[in-house]
Amino acid sequence: MLRFLFALLLTFILNGTISAADRPNVLFIAVDDLRPELACYGADHIHSPNIDRLAASSVLFERAYCMVPTCGASRASLMTGIRPTPNRFVNYLTWAERDAPGIQTFNTQFKKNGYYTVSLGKVFHHPQDNANGWSEPAWRPEGISWYQRPENKRFHENRQKEGRKKRGPAWESAEVPDNAYADGVLAERAITDLRRLSEKEEPFFLAVGFFKPHLPFIAPKKYWDLYDHDDIQLPENYHVPKEAPPESIHNSGELRAYSNIPQAGPVSDETARNLIHGYYACVSYTDAQIGKLLDELDRLGISDNTIVVLWGDHGWNLGEHTLWCKHSCYETSLQIPIIVRAPGIKGGQRRTGLTESIDIYPTLCELVGLPLPEHLEGKSFAGLMSDPTADWKSTAISRYRNGDTIRTHDYRFTEYRNKQGELTGKMLYDHQSDPGENINIAEEKQETLNNLAEELSRHKGRDSQ
Numbered sequence: 001m002l003r004f005l006f007a008l009l010l011t012f013i014l015n016g017t018i019s020a021a022d023r024p025n026v027l028f029i030a031v032d033d034l035r036p037e038l039a040c041y042g043a044d045h046i047h048s049p050n051i052d053r054l055a056a057s058s059v060l061f062e063r064a065y066c067m068v069p070t071c072g073a074s075r076a077s078l079m080t081g082i083r084p085t086p087n088r089f090v091n092y093l094t095w096a097e098r099d100a101p102g103i104q105t106f107n108t109q110f111k112k113n114g115y116y117t118v119s120l121g122k123v124f125h126h127p128q129d130n131a132n133g134w135s136e137p138a139w140r141p142e143g144i145s146w147y148q149r150p151e152n153k154r155f156h157e158n159r160q161k162e163g164r165k166k167r168g169p170a171w172e173s174a175e176v177p178d179n180a181y182a183d184g185v186l187a188e189r190a191i192t193d194l195r196r197l198s199e200k201e202e203p204f205f206l207a208v209g210f211f212k213p214h215l216p217f218i219a220p221k222k223y224w225d226l227y228d229h230d231d232i233q234l235p236e237n238y239h240v241p242k243e244a245p246p247e248s249i250h251n252s253g254e255l256r257a258y259s260n261i262p263q264a265g266p267v268s269d270e271t272a273r274n275l276i277h278g279y280y281a282c283v284s285y286t287d288a289q290i291g292k293l294l295d296e297l298d299r300l301g302i303s304d305n306t307i308v309v310l311w312g313d314h315g316w317n318l319g320e321h322t323l324w325c326k327h328s329c330y331e332t333s334l335q336i337p338i339i340v341r342a343p344g345i346k347g348g349q350r351r352t353g354l355t356e357s358i359d360i361y362p363t364l365c366e367l368v369g370l371p372l373p374e375h376l377e378g379k380s381f382a383g384l385m386s387d388p389t390a391d392w393k394s395t396a397i398s399r400y401r402n403g404d405t406i407r408t409h410d411y412r413f414t415e416y417r418n419k420q421g422e423l424t425g426k427m428l429y430d431h432q433s434d435p436g437e438n439i440n441i442a443e444e445k446q447e448t449l450n451n452l453a454e455e456l457s458r459h460k461g462r463d464s465q
Contacts, residue, residue, distance in 0.1 A: 020114030034312030050291030057347035072125030081361035108133035122209035170258035171278035187289035217278025219285035243440040245425025252324035413452035
């Protein structure tokens with residue numbers, strides 16, 4: 001009966017016959033650098049019980065992709081609902097309002113339609129971006145040291161005072177409580193705001209952006225202890241793919257900024273294991289903070305009237321193809337988790353349809369009954385959440401720097417071009433026989449490659465300049 005009532009409520013919302021005050025709240029959870037290596041995505045070695053229980057009451061999208069694998073650009077694309085181009089949303093320093101002036105962002109659309117909008121943590125890359133779209137100034141934790149072990153803290157602070165680029169170490173395990181680090185403080189602030197916002201007459205749109213598992217991999221020791229260091233292995237494809245174009249591989253420059261990482265060349269196997277261990281610990285740390293927010297929704301009695309969205313801004317490499325960080329057109333850089341829980345929609349479901357991060361904007365507008373801005377380039381998957389047989393897209397298009405890439409059910413095809421538009425490299429991977437993208441078959445399947453190249457050209461078409 002309760003499910004029927006929520007389904008009826010959703011119908012009223014979609015038909016526009018319900019007032020703004022009666023629309024559901026939205027808890028919008030962003031996680032930096034989170035790849036879909038979670039237990040609910042089949043990674044049983046990961047301790048992610050809170051994201052897993054969210055997935056158990058949600059629709060989980062198994063094949064979701066970001067538009068560009070670097071944080072500022074990815075977030076700008078998602079929050080505006082438009083694709084990146086060679087001259088728009090190109091790097092981590094991107095501002096949405098500068099690259100896409102006049103485009104109404106996600107948060108602004110909700111604010112203009114009766115929502116009280118709040119930003120905590122890392123939502124846009126720059127907290128001042130689209131400031132008018134928030135009902136109050138965007139908030140981030142301040143005055144919290146990156147490191148808590150005295151030797152690391154002292155080293156890092158001295159380096160910063162000296163103006164040197166090298167930071168402290170790339171990982172840290174410290175015997176400290178959750179709120180010794182920024183994400184623990186962020187979770188506490190989010191809980192306080194949930195209590196405050198739940199008492200308002202208007203519905204709320206609360207965006208909470210967690211910083212971990214972004215580098216450096218620092219988390220309280222109890223989360224490191226969830227994993228046996230001796231059991232951590234390097235990826236099977238800890239090598240460059242066969243016949244891969246040089247443009248597809250990078251030096252993992254983001255990682256090189258840390259003091260215990262060499263400036264060039266491969267890291268040692270033990271360093272690699274420490275990095276993987278630290279990433280896992282940070283995932284579990286962030287998972288625990290997310291659990292606190294879900295618990296508070298339940299305690300306040302507003303879970304049944306709150307849409308919860310969990311998304312990662314892009315993927316992450318943990319040694320695959322010798323790569324660390326993101327910044328590539330490989331599956332590991334582009335695939336992200338998307339999990340959505342909405343009133344009236346049965347939880348515990350999974351969808352295998354190809355989904356893009358720019359689909360989130362129109363989906364949430366549709367779920368709460370807001371009009372869809374004309375500029376949107378994504379497609380609402382609200383119908384797909386209710387009906388797994390609904391018609392859906394067959395491609396996901398992404399890009400990074402001089403590479404454009406298309407993912408279909410069976411393949412990933414990428415082409416690299418120079419500034420003159422000349423083709424300099426290409427790669428094609430068959431995901432049915434080679435899901436790890438280890439053998440570039442671009443020269444072996446010319447007809448398939450040509451078809452995908454034509455489709456990629458059509459999709460990027462109008463905004464390719």
